[in-house]
Amino acid sequence: MKPSALVTGATGYIGGRLVPELLDAGFDVRCMARDPDRLRDHAWAERVERVRGDVLSPETLPPALEGIDVAYYLIHSLTTGAGFEQTEEKAARSFASAARDAGVSRIVYLGGMAPEETPVTELSPHLRSRVRVGQALRSSGIPTVELRAAVVIGSGSASFEMLRYLTERLPVMVTPRWVGTRIQPIAVRDVLRYLVGSASAPDDVVGAGGVFDIGGRDVLTYREMMLRYAQVAGLPRRWILPVPVLTPGLSSHWVGAVTPVPASIARPLVESLRHEVVCADHRVAELVPDPPQGLIGFDEAVRLARTRVQEANVTTRWSSASVLGAPSDPLPTDPDWAGGSLYRDVREAEVDIAPERVWRAVEAIGGQTGWYSFPLAWAVRGWLDRMVGGIGLRRGRRDPNTLRLGDTLDFWRVEALERGHLLRLRAEMKLPGLAWLEMRVEPTETGRTRYRQRALFYPHGLFGHLYWWSVAPFHAVVFGGMVRNLLRRAAEESSATSTTSATSG
Incomplete structure (x- = not known):
């Protein structure tokens, strides 16, 4: 009998790519979404079970989790509006409780890398929320694998689009201080490999669960990432001039003016870059062994992502993800339309x-x-x-x-x-x-x-x-x-x- 996996966030960037990888690995896959119809046009749609569910509506979760062996929690909002941290933690606790009641044997969560020496209270709101979501999931008592990644390099990811547009459009940049922060980026292919491997890792390795940093082969500053991107893309040398006066707020507006990533999304990404995010260890190899050819390096990750963009073969994008708690007002011609001027x-x-x-x-x-x-x-x-x-x-x-x-x-x-x-x-x-x-x-x-x-x-x-x-x-x-x-x-x-x-x- 095939193992079963539930993928939340299947309409999102990582979830939409994880589903076919799980299918190829021999899993029966169920995808949960607030609107399952949004999954119907994916190439894998007929190979999965699609169910309606919302982590903010606990009553919808038991049917989605029934009979599931491994549950993937890939839900996260890149907005930082009032109360978003409490909303995300509440959603994670509801999901964990429902998973425990359904007899789920393992939860796999993709979070954000946070420096060990920095207290949770001093992290950016975005990273702090991701850490607390992991804590909420582990509180269920279900063995929970929390994979923490820094910058994900892949066609269509918000981090990659930000890097690509900044580098390609600005031969000379006056940049914030965070361009000197050390980062350990990871190729999306390696992220997916870790996610799939975490589901099938032996119980004695997973134990009661744990937190694992995941990163690629290279440790670079953001400045070095831009210079390396320019080399891979065959662009002239980029001149980067860091200045101390650009706050995260101003930086996000700067990013929003140059890239497709709006300031509201850029801000949590920029705030996270204030922290050095380098893997504390490589314990994840005990969970999911490195491939024979090793981890994908930054240059190769950029080359693969650029090829996908140039061939118009981007399977998922950051902008296609649903926002946690997004409204869904009816079309005025729907039967439940409330009336008013139109x-x-x-x-x-x-x-x-x-x-x-x-x-x-x-x-x-x-x-x-x-x-x-x-x-x-x-x-x-x-x-x-x-x-x-x-x-x-x-x-x-x-x-x-x-x-x-x-x-x-x-x-x-x-x-x-x-x-x-x-x-x-x-x-x-x-x-x-x-x-x-x-x-x-x-x-x-x-x-x-x-x-x-x-x-x-x-x-x-x-x-x-x-x-x-x-x-x-x-x-x-x-x-x-x-x-x-x-x-x-x-x-x-x-x-x-x-x-x-x-x-x-």
Whole structure:
């Protein structure tokens, strides 16, 4: 009988990559998510059991944990809002209690590396929370393996994106003092190897559980990481000038202005870099032996990650993860919508283009393709969003051609996806209300294709109403231009395909 594993956080960066590794290792895998439908478009979706569960709703946990041998706790919020530490610790205790009641034999948790000599109370809020989550999980009495990693180098990770954009975009940098802090980065492939190995490690090795630092082959300062990245990428030498005046808050805004990682996410990462995070020992080799070829070095990890980015083969991204406790307000057309003012911009057109050609243009929207209208207006909206602490347009796309449910798309997220027919995006920029952009493609009875586009906005308060009417004069250019240019692209591609077919014939 196969061992069974529950993966929480399967919609996230590490969880989405761990699932296929566990399947290949011979585990029966169950994935828990607040919205299991968000997992349906993964290549491994039909090979796993998908269940609904929320660590903040203890009543949903027993069914998810029933019959499970090993439970992976991969839930963590990179926000640092009021009360987030207490929320995360409460969630971990609820999960641990439910796991104990369900007879789970082992918990595996991926946390953050913290220097031994620094008291927990003096750690950054981000690291302090991760340490306390580990303590909460171990308090269950279930043998718990806590793996603590520093900077994870892999395509799509927040740490890698921060490093990549800072190095590639800034040949000369005035940087904070933390660029001189020593770090032991680790390749995401080694992280996954440790996670899988922790599940099958013998009981006498795991014992009552324990904390294990995991790191790669190299110990570097952040400055050395940027210089080494530039060498691997074939970039000219980077000039890095540390100064003492940049606080973590200012540093996070600096990172947010240059990289796709917004200041709200960059801040906990930057605050953690104030601490030296180097493995205290290599006891983890007793738990999971090193591979014959040894651990992956920093240069090789960067090369592997860059190759994935260049080949558009990034399977998961930091931005696709759910935020602990994120709200999920209904679409205004849902049956449980509470009413109130709802603004709409609806546009429709019929064309003599095959539906699949129009859909291809719909699914390619955003990222490098852009939004098919008034690029300056979209760019300005992205800049304004960054200025007020939002995510802006820099998140781009996971894949240039295809989308998955839950994917981030610039400052939108894919909320509904019926391939070939419907794409609904939910706005995640800073707004005085809720917004959606919906695109439908349908064949008509006359053999033509109907394209229907809706922009919906539910205002919050007076400022929400003022916001809508302030931007309404631009809708004809922005949304009207989007319809025209999207269909023009579909027509051009259809014409190009027909020409190629005729030439081949």
